[in-house]
Amino acid sequence: MNPLAADHSAAPRPQPEVVLCASNVSKKFGATQALDEASIQICSGGVHILLGENGAGKSTLAKIFAGVHRPDAGQIEVRGQAVEIGDARTARELGIGIVFQELSLAPHLSVLDNIFLGAEAKRRPFSFLSRGEEARRCRNVLEMLDLDVPLQAPVSSLPIAQKQLVEIAKVLARDAKIIIMDEPTSTLTDREKQALFRVIGVLKQRGVAILYVTHHLQEVELIGDFVSAMVNGRVTQSCPVTPALTELKLVSMLTGREVREFTRAKPRTPSSPLLTIAALKSKSGCKDVALTVGRGEIVGVYGVVGCGRESLGRVLVGLEAHSSGEIHMDGRPYRPRHPAHARGLGMSYLPMDRKQKGILPNRSIRENLNLMNLRDFSTIGGMLSRSRERERSTRVLDELLVRFDSQEKPITTLSGGNQQKVLFGRAIAGAPKVIVMEDPTVGIDIGAKADLYRLMHELRNRGISFLIFSSDLLETLKICDRIYSMYAGRIVREYADPTMNDEAQILSDILGQELHRAAIH
Ligand SMILES: Nc1ncnc2c1ncn2[C@@H]1O[C@H](COP(=O)(O)OP(=O)(O)O)[C@@H](O)[C@H]1O
Numbered sequence: 001m002n003p004l005a006a007d008h009s010a011a012p013r014p015q016p017e018v019v020l021c022a023s024n025v026s027k028k029f030g031a032t033q034a035l036d037e038a039s040i041q042i043c044s045g046g047v048h049i050l051l052g053e054n055g056a057g058k059s060t061l062a063k064i065f066a067g068v069h070r071p072d073a074g075q076i077e078v079r080g081q082a083v084e085i086g087d088a089r090t091a092r093e094l095g096i097g098i099v100f101q102e103l104s105l106a107p108h109l110s111v112l113d114n115i116f117l118g119a120e121a122k123r124r125p126f127s128f129l130s131r132g133e134e135a136r137r138c139r140n141v142l143e144m145l146d147l148d149v150p151l152q153a154p155v156s157s158l159p160i161a162q163k164q165l166v167e168i169a170k171v172l173a174r175d176a177k178i179i180i181m182d183e184p185t186s187t188l189t190d191r192e193k194q195a196l197f198r199v200i201g202v203l204k205q206r207g208v209a210i211l212y213v214t215h216h217l218q219e220v221e222l223i224g225d226f227v228s229a230m231v232n233g234r235v236t237q238s239c240p241v242t243p244a245l246t247e248l249k250l251v252s253m254l255t256g257r258e259v260r261e262f263t264r265a266k267p268r269t270p271s272s273p274l275l276t277i278a279a280l281k282s283k284s285g286c287k288d289v290a291l292t293v294g295r296g297e298i299v300g301v302y303g304v305v306g307c308g309r310e311s312l313g314r315v316l317v318g319l320e321a322h323s324s325g326e327i328h329m330d331g332r333p334y335r336p337r338h339p340a341h342a343r344g345l346g347m348s349y350l351p352m353d354r355k356q357k358g359i360l361p362n363r364s365i366r367e368n369l370n371l372m373n374l375r376d377f378s379t380i381g382g383m384l385s386r387s388r389e390r391e392r393s394t395r396v397l398d399e400l401l402v403r404f405d406s407q408e409k410p411i412t413t414l415s416g417g418n419q420q421k422v423l424f425g426r427a428i429a430g431a432p433k434v435i436v437m438e439d440p441t442v443g444i445d446i447g448a449k450a451d452l453y454r455l456m457h458e459l460r461n462r463g464i465s466f467l468i469f470s471s472d473l474l475e476t477l478k479i480c481d482r483i484y485s486m487y488a489g490r491i492v493r494e495y496a497d498p499t500m501n502d503e504a505q506i507l508s509d510i511l512g513q514e515l516h517r518a519a520i521h
Pocket residue numbers: 029030032033034052053054055056057058059060061416442443444
């Protein structure tokens with residue numbers, strides 16, 4: 001049986017007391033449809049997990065509940081009343097508190113002031129409290145979280161995990177009845193996570209409704225009562241967390257069920273090996289990796305977050321040295337000392353998080369495109385030839401099918417898909433041999449996706465190789481000539497000519513031993 005065919009609709013629903021309800025909520029950012037008629041119901045006294053891959057729209061939905069964004073369409077109800085959450089204050093008055101994914105603390109203010117000062121409001125929301133009372137409450141909350149920091153310490157002096165906990169403390173101190181946490185554990189250690197999960201247990205008993213956004217499947221088992229999956233801006237499935245809900249079913253929820261056209265280019269004649277990796281170990285998570293990438297081949301490595309693919313990527317692009325094993329490129333030992341060195345050796349990198357690591361938001365389209373290749377344009381005097389640069393940029397942008405008015409405008413005037421094409425253009429400049437890509441099409445519209453796939457296949461046919469780390473299995477199956485499944489730092493299996501029929505086997509590979517457990521409870 002195809003495990004993806006599992007049907008949750010028959011599962012009995014617990015008696016819900018719905019406190020927060022979104023119906024057919026849509027939201028567009030430029031050309032990006034972040035939410036597409038998303039609907040969800042959150043009940044009191046429980047933890048509702050919202051699962052979804054990067055770019056699925058989870059944070060956008062959370063921010064609509066928090067009054068940060070207004071929906072283009074759809075309804076929100078709080079305790080049965082239709083509401084418009086126009087700003088953060090309205091959300092607070094409705095009893096909604098949110099722990100943002102990007103922290104919203106005022107770095108120069110103290111822990112105490114951050115917890116009691118509305119970030120956006122000048123007036124103190126707790127003005128009726130004495131300073132002493134504030135401090136007492138604050139200490140209680142910090143104690144609950146097992147967080148030992150001086151109340152007067154400026155938040156900027158704290159390590160990131162503690163900032164995250166202060167962010168959580170801020171919401172707890174407000175006595176919210178509906179608490180939204182957007183990927184709250186991303187920076188926390190195991191011990192800090194345990195403290196947070198304990199607090200979540202206490203809140204549940206007090207009848208608080210918790211919407212908990214994550215892409216970690218394990219957290220469903222640990223704290224979830226109900227789980228919804230979000231794919232491409234829609235809530236595609238919701239069901240109670242029961243023993244019958246296996247990790248395999250969760251993976252199928254997470255990757256989505258919608259049927260997509262499958263048009264991988266036809267198999268090609270085998271290519272000669274370009275990159276070979278043998279018995280590779282790294283500190284950050286490769287335990288024993290062996291794989292090859294042929295010349296003019298698109299190779300995918302597929303596994304869950306934490307399987308070691310991030311670490312493999314770091315080693316290849318020069319962010320981390322491997323501790324043992326061998327890498328050869330073009331028959332020569334390959335050991336990049338830093339990313340620029342890796343680039344010089346022919347290894348180009350297109351990172352996943354284009355906002356954090358990719359684009360320079362204040363710079364123009366042209367500058368973003370040419371960032372890595374300024375040497376190409378230097379003249380004898382060492383000056384850049386602006387006209388040569390502009391001429392080349394125009395040609396590249398045309399080839400990349402980027403839709404733009406003027407290349408001198410900030411890159412942020414482009415849609416996500418067009419921004420990604422510019423970064424792709426940057427990655428292919430300087431004639432790389434291999435391009436490492438993480439989630440190459442996350443958050444970009446379908447048209448731009450198709451363009452990028454086409455560009456990749458074109459470059460492949462010109463002999464450039466790709467190593468793709470995508471969290472989207474359907475995408476991996478669609479664009480890769482060969483796929484390796486990865487689990488716990490090791491390659492599990494090679495798929496020499498992958499097809500959609502390999503989906504179930506790959507899913508079982510990447511879950512390792514997990515598959516043999518009948519249930520997650
Ligand atoms: N403020 C914004 N401006 C433009 N695009 C945005 C903005 N916020 C989110 N997006 C886009 O909307 C989509 C959904 O993003 P998000 O809600 O952050 O997803 P998730 O939290 O599930 O990773 C992505 O394509 C993202 O790039």
